[in-house]
């Protein structure tokens with residue numbers, strides 16, 4: 118049986134059993150409790166009661182299987198049988214699918230802890246610790262060309278973008294650590310190490326995508342490190358790992374990825390492939406908040422035009438800098454200037 122269908126059936130049975138054993142899940146905001154259920158050894162929360170307990174109003178559409186949850190600050194759209202959540206218009210991928218049982222949606226407690234809570238209650242930096250220095254990592258270089266599309270090599274375009282981001286960051290008053298500023302090879306291990314040795318407060322890695330299946334795939338995706346114990350967004354499940362050095366900044370990594378992705382989506386006309394998780398080597402070893410952006414597909418005509426043109430690159434760089442600045446404002450909120 119299809120896994121999603123099996124999940125649905127189990128949820129349905131559990132909900133039916135629960136209906137006899139205890140009162141139906143809360144529907145009014147005053148109840149203040151989230152009803153929970155255990156499935157395959159994992160804790161799931163009833164989304165409607167979670168929303169009510171957290172001061173959200175929810176609107177359920179049985180036909181599309183979508184639950185819209187909103188308050189005056191945030192608007193979240195959940196869809197049954199997917200790992201996608203749309204948060205204020207930005208796609209964020211969860212670690213586990215949202216399950217449906219009758220007119221209820223259920224999401225994993227793991228996702229509440231590792232994704233929703235940090236995004237809804239972002240971390241705040243120690244007032245003594247200001248973000249002043251940004252490490253910019255141009256992907257690939259030297260003997261490693263990255264993706265190749267015709268005569269175009271990814272390493273060249275990531276470098277041109279990195280140099281433009283450097284210019285704009287300096288103009289905004291920030292210090293920049295360039296992991297490479299020429300066409301040279303740097304190992305994946307050395308990249309976060311250089312950032313650390315030179316006192317960077319943030320690590321932003323720049324890449325471009327290629328699709329082996331042709332020109333249809335397009336858009337931007339922003340990766341942060343997969344939290345311990347979960348599968349990465351592009352895995353088919355089962356590839357989990359323990360706590361890695363980069364996991365000490367899980368909450369900051371996610372919020373940085375979200376702010377960057379949101380700025381790019383707002384300012385550049387690139388399709389939204391979402392905030393994702395992966396265990397890229399650079400991210401696993403970074404000791405400061407770190408993200409990797411795949412800024413479009415060299416194999417897609419629309420994306421490629423932006424990647425190869427100076428105006429496209431400059432606009433994309435501005436969006437990246439705006440994302441960095443909005444993350445800085447977010448984690449330094451309430452601090453004296």
Ligand SMILES: [Zn+2]
Pocket residue numbers: 256257263264271324325
């Ligand atoms: Zn790359």
